[in-house]
Each structure stands twice: as C-alpha cells, then as structure tokens.
Amino acid sequence: MVTPEPLTLYTGDGVRIDAGHTSFDGEVCFILAHGFTCSWRQPALRRIAAALGRHGGVIGLDFRGHGRSGGHSTVGDREVLDVAAAVAAARRRGYERIVLTGFSMGGAIVVRYAALHGGVDAVVSVSAPARWYYRGTVPMRRVHWVIERRAGRMAVRLARRTRISSKGWDPVPEAPHEVAGRIAPVPLLVVHGAADPFFPVEHGHQLYEAASDPKELWIEPSFGHAEVAATPDLVNRMAVWATEAVSATPAPLAPDEEPPGREHRD
Template structure:
C-alpha cells in the first residue's frame, strides 16, 4: 500500500531531528529517507556501554506506547539496549501506514539510530507486520548495499510473520483486509485502532517475506510462530524456514497465539537469549 516505489529502499541518511536524554531512557524523533517523522525511544539496558542493541518492530495497530510492546521491550532490556518506535501512521509518528511497504524506511532509521549511539551489533525483532518488515529490511539492506551501510543488521528475528501477501485464509485476516482496503474500514482504523492507513494500493507490490528470506543469509535468522495463531497458520513459518534452505532456526511454540500479545515473558526471554547468543557467535567469528 504505497503511492510509489520508495519502499524498495532500505536506508535513511538523515539523523534524529530531536533527542531528549534522561537518566534511564532517551526519546527521539527520527526522520526517514522519505521524510516521515518517527517517534522512537531508547533504553540503554543493563550495560550502557554494551555493544548489542535490539530494535523492536511492532505489529499493525501497535506502537511504542502500547502495553504489550512496552512489556516486550522491558524483557529485552534485561539483556541489551532496546530501541522501540512507532511505525508511520501509528501513535505519535507521522505519515500513513502502508502496512509493510515503506515501513522498511522506518526500521532503517531506527537501526541507524542504534548505530549512532555506539552499538556495534544490532538485532531486529519484528512481530506480525513488523516481522515482515524486519525480513524485507534485512534482505534489501543486504542486496542493495552488501551489508556495509549503517542500516545493516547482525541478526533477524521474525515473530508471527506472514510468508506471503494478500492472505485471506482466516477470519481475522479477512477483517484486517476490510480495514485496510475499504474507506469505512480506514475510518475504523483511524478512530478505533489509532492507525492512519494509506488509501492507495501497493505500486509496485513489494518483495514478499518468503522472497526476502533467501537474500538474508549469511545473517542469522530466527523464525518464531505459535501453533494457535489465529491470523497465520503454521504453513507460513514453515514456508519461511524452507525458503532459508537451512539458514534459519524455526521455533513452533505450542499453545501460542499471535504476536506481542501472545508472547509471554518466558518466550521473550528466550528470544533475547538467542539475540545475545547470535551476537556472541558473530563476535567470536570476527
């Protein structure tokens, strides 16, 4: 859902335009490559001098101030620095949601901010729509720039992510498509879900998550999915893992539903451990 091809880019060359330091956390307004202001926050974690930062990408209708996003960020911050942000069209960020297309520019701005704060290793963790965004971002940054830009990442974790676009095989996804594609649905999105949605169809259609996965290697990739996900059944994570051809780790979580709301603290802790281990392994290899 975008009016042009800018979503195919994966970088942001503009630094934060505002920054407010505090003893525990910093807030910032980041500006993306296409000029959208993104509301972001930074928690330095247990070691302010630590090399690892986790960038958390929320799901559709989420935001950095939503309780489940804050809870996930709090668990991650026990092990590393954490950056949270609201995608365009969500919360205090500007712009309109393109439901996974130009959002790669929002993520790129957050990753670049992590680098500018001195973090040598950055791991992205995305939930649902955010999961599709972290996959596309890693693929585009790698394919377009050889992993050498400040938007590059050192590991990728996709939780409850779709494998393909335009999926309508479940009732929740049929409702979501109504919200996104119908004028009345977008009104419901704006006032009922606090999400401002772009009215135009994707043009061109962006690289799908399953098309993105083969372009991520050799960057470590973890795919996490619940076996009771009401939005995307388990053929989605299996398709993503198969596309990685052995280059991804797959966790199918028994009894888990969808995204941030369904990820309990124990699972979030294991995800943070994996992020830390992937960074430690990468450090040992360099």
C-alpha cells in the first residue's frame, strides 16, 4: 500500500486540516470524505484510498474536530470549508477533474459542497443521510446522544479522538435533500445499502429523487453502512463510474476565487 504524502491544509475560517495525498499520473483526483468519528488514517479509509488510487489521485482528509485536524466538528455544517481546502489543494497539484467521494456524514457534506460551491466534476455519496435529525434506528439514537449530551461528547472525544462543538446549529444548515437538485449538471451517484443499520434505504431514495439528471442510484443488497462495509469491488465500481462520468462531460468552470487558506507539507 502506497504511503500518502502528508499535508496540512488551512480552511477559509482558519481551521487546520490533516490530510494525505496519493499521487497519480492523470487528470482525476478523488477527494475522500470520511464518516462521523472516522479518519483518513484508519485502515478502512486507507483501503478505500488504495482502491480509488488505481483510477486517480486521492486526497483524504480528517474533518475538523476529527483525528489530527484542529477545531470542533459541526457534524456536516462548516465541514464544507474543509472540502474546499482539499479541492484547492488538488487544483494546485494540477488535477483537472475532481471527484468528491463521501461516506455517511462525509456523503452528506460532499452533496452540500457540490450544491453550494460547485467547481467539481462528479459526486459519489455513500450511505448518507438525506435529512437531519433522523432517530429511527438504535445506532442513530446513540449518535444523537453523543452529539447532544456533554457526557456523550466527552466519551467520543476520549474513545474516538473526535471533538464535537457544544454550540449546535444556528442556523440549521440546508439538509442534503434540500440542495441536491443544485448539483446538476455535475453527475451524482447515490449508493446505499439495503442492510444499512443507521439509515434505511429511504434516505438513498429521497436524496436521489431530490437530485436532477444526470444521476444514478445504486441500492446494494448486502451492503451495510459506509466505510467499514465497503468492499474493494464496490469501491472499484464507484471509481469506474466516476472516471467514465467525468470523461463524458466537459470540465466545469472552476470558481472565480479560490477559498482563502494555505498549506504546508509535513
């Protein structure tokens, strides 16, 4: 497995982001966005990065409040600025095509980034919530306890190195399904597992139905939830879909202004 180049990125609001870059001699770069309490340095994310890396460059990042990144997690709100820093880093390295690939919380974040900021070429959202505040499963009721209770935030900080903001959302950010229609004409792939214990398949359907063409929905019969359940075959199929999607569409115009920030190599 290739050892990524370590990067330290800085967001437009001054948060330090830990990231890793696996280079590729081509025009495509995958921005790998992890789920809640995860890290790009974890084995499951490293396996996904290795599979994606057969098809393009990969920049994996730790969202704010996670792993070695600074700040506090806002659980899907200001993390779009973290994605912006990774996209800018990919552009500086000469990649012409950017594919956002997010899992669970990361899947919601990449949908919101593509809809609100643009400047990318394809979006793959895996096991993502379509709407906020879902408590219909036991795992999600536990997640809400972790986020909303002081004891929960302390426990996840000690156990998973995840620091969650105690301030909550004010205002509440747009939910993924509320903005998914703005992603077009950038291609969107929604992947959801029929065996997902966190978010039932209705979330995948809601996100897909809210989006505009071009779009695809894959309901994977035996797939569970996010990074841990993602097989090399599934990741490879997603990467093939993304590279074919970007090759079939003209490159969109990049945003007029790069988000403020900076980086250095460790």
